[in-house]
Amino acid sequence: MLQTNLKHVESEAQYNEILQNNENVMICCGRMGPMCVPVYDAMEDLENEYPNVKFYDMEFDIPDAHVIRNLPECRGFMGLPFTVYYKNGKVVKATTSLQNYEQIKEILDAEFSN
Amino acid sequence: MEDKQYDIIIIGGGPAGLTAGIYSSRAKLKTLIVDTGTIGGQMILTFEIANYPGVQNTTGFQLAKTMKNQAKSFGCDILSNVKLTDVEFKGKIKSVTINNKDKYSARAIIWATGGRSRMLNVPGEKKFKGRGISYCATCDGDFFQDKEIIVVGGGNSALEEAVALTKYASKVTIVHEFDHFQAFEHAVQEAKKNPKIDFIMESHVQEFTGDTSLEKVRIKNLKTGKITEMTIDGAFIFVGYEANNDFLKDKEIELNDWNEVVVNSNYQTSEEGVFAAGDALAKRYRQITTAVADGTIAALNAMEYINRK
Numbered sequence: 001m002l003q004t005n006l007k008h009v010e011s012e013a014q015y016n017e018i019l020q021n022n023e024n025v026m027i028c029c030g031r032m033g034p035m036c037v038p039v040y041d042a043m044e045d046l047e048n049e050y051p052n053v054k055f056y057d058m059e060f061d062i063p064d065a066h067v068i069r070n071l072p073e074c075r076g077f078m079g080l081p082f083t084v085y086y087k088n089g090k091v092v093k094a095t096t097s098l099q100n101y102e103q104i105k106e107i108l109d110a111e112f113s114n
Numbered sequence: 115m116e117d118k119q120y121d122i123i124i125i126g127g128g129p130a131g132l133t134a135g136i137y138s139s140r141a142k143l144k145t146l147i148v149d150t151g152t153i154g155g156q157m158i159l160t161f162e163i164a165n166y167p168g169v170q171n172t173t174g175f176q177l178a179k180t181m182k183n184q185a186k187s188f189g190c191d192i193l194s195n196v197k198l199t200d201v202e203f204k205g206k207i208k209s210v211t212i213n214n215k216d217k218y219s220a221r222a223i224i225w226a227t228g229g230r231s232r233m234l235n236v237p238g239e240k241k242f243k244g245r246g247i248s249y250c251a252t253c254d255g256d257f258f259q260d261k262e263i264i265v266v267g268g269g270n271s272a273l274e275e276a277v278a279l280t281k282y283a284s285k286v287t288i289v290h291e292f293d294h295f296q297a298f299e300h301a302v303q304e305a306k307k308n309p310k311i312d313f314i315m316e317s318h319v320q321e322f323t324g325d326t327s328l329e330k331v332r333i334k335n336l337k338t339g340k341i342t343e344m345t346i347d348g349a350f351i352f353v354g355y356e357a358n359n360d361f362l363k364d365k366e367i368e369l370n371d372w373n374e375v376v377v378n379s380n381y382q383t384s385e386e387g388v389f390a391a392g393d394a395l396a397k398r399y400r401q402i403t404t405a406v407a408d409g410t411i412a413a414l415n416a417m418e419y420i421n422r423k
Contacts, residue, residue: 035253096244
């Protein structure tokens with residue numbers, strides 16, 4: 001399990017349930033590596049600022065992470081983490097590799113502002 | 115606008131800033147650390163740390179977390195992922211404004227903003243970041259199993275990571291701008307004896323191209339001017355570091371030609387009461403241990419400065 005203060009997605013069933021029950025979701029799928037840790041950290045800080053968004057992480061190497069790894073929107077991704085943004089269960093944005101706080105905020109504002 | 119008073123404000127939360135925070139808050143000085151990114155700085159970007167004395171083997175993430183908790187345990191306030199809007203370095207009371215609204219004042223400032231990996235700044239580099247271009251072999255190496263890649267650079271990182279990447283890649287070509295490497299001889303020898311590694315010397319990467327993922331690189335030979343195109347699956351870039359001092363351009367603080375902060379023997383900058391530490395400084399060796407030493411010295415001098423006033 002990833003050592004973050006975020007809520008973790010640990011199975012495909014939980015993933016489906018989260019997407020079914022929440023309008024705006026951001027999931028960062030990675031490891032505890034140099035490019036991933038800053039994204040988790042930014043997400044932890046952004047949780048309070050965006051109460052309308054549910055923030056989760058998911059361990060890249062668990063078998064059920066295929067739900068992220070095999071998304072068509074992640075085809076061609078070759079840099080961790082894979083970060084995916086969902087609105088009403090549909091992928092609206094996906095990024096590969098490190099994104100900083102400002103870049104993440106920009107996406108949240110663009111995709112999830114009411 | 116909120117205004118909070120501190121004794122010392124440290125700008126930057128890498129090993130230098132955190133160490134300065136530990137020393138000053140332990141000395142009962144009201145201390146604030148602000149960072150525009152994740153606390154830990156470049157430490158976070160290091161997977162394994164095996165040469166930090168007293169700690170046998172750790173990760174950058176773990177060491178950063180320990181230092182952060184240590185600073186907090188002494189009462190140091192820490193703010194991460196903030197936008198640094200303004201810094202007033204002049205006068206007896208300095209001020210730091212973040213997020214365009216929160217103003218913090220202090221009697222001394224320690225500038226410890228560290229450095230960042232240098233980019234090549236060539237066409238296609240941004241577009242293919244994470245789609246074939248990487249800056250972290252440990253993170254992304256396994257995406258390149260049995261693929262052909264290039265490593266750009268000629269220092270220790272480039273040579274060591276090129277060797278490490280041969281665990282995955284079928285072929286690694288090192289592209290370097292000079293006719294010799296800057297890396298330590300043992301790293302050069304390791305790379306040279308590896309049958310999977312080729313070398314293209316005295317050459318510059320000009321452009322990365324592809325459709326949705328990286329497919330080709332254009333390389334210019336600096337001696338002949340000849341440009342060749344190479345089909346590749348990936349590129350790892352290790353071309354050194356630069357100081358995070360962009361904010362100081364056009365400010366009172368003296369910088370050298372490489373945009374690094376110039377300090378005196380007390381780690382004080384050209385502005386009284388403004389000290390600097392870590393990779394933001396003009397110095398030769400950039401290690402966690404040297405940043406920690408800088409942070410200690412800067413904090414002790416800042417404390418002495420405050421006590422004298």
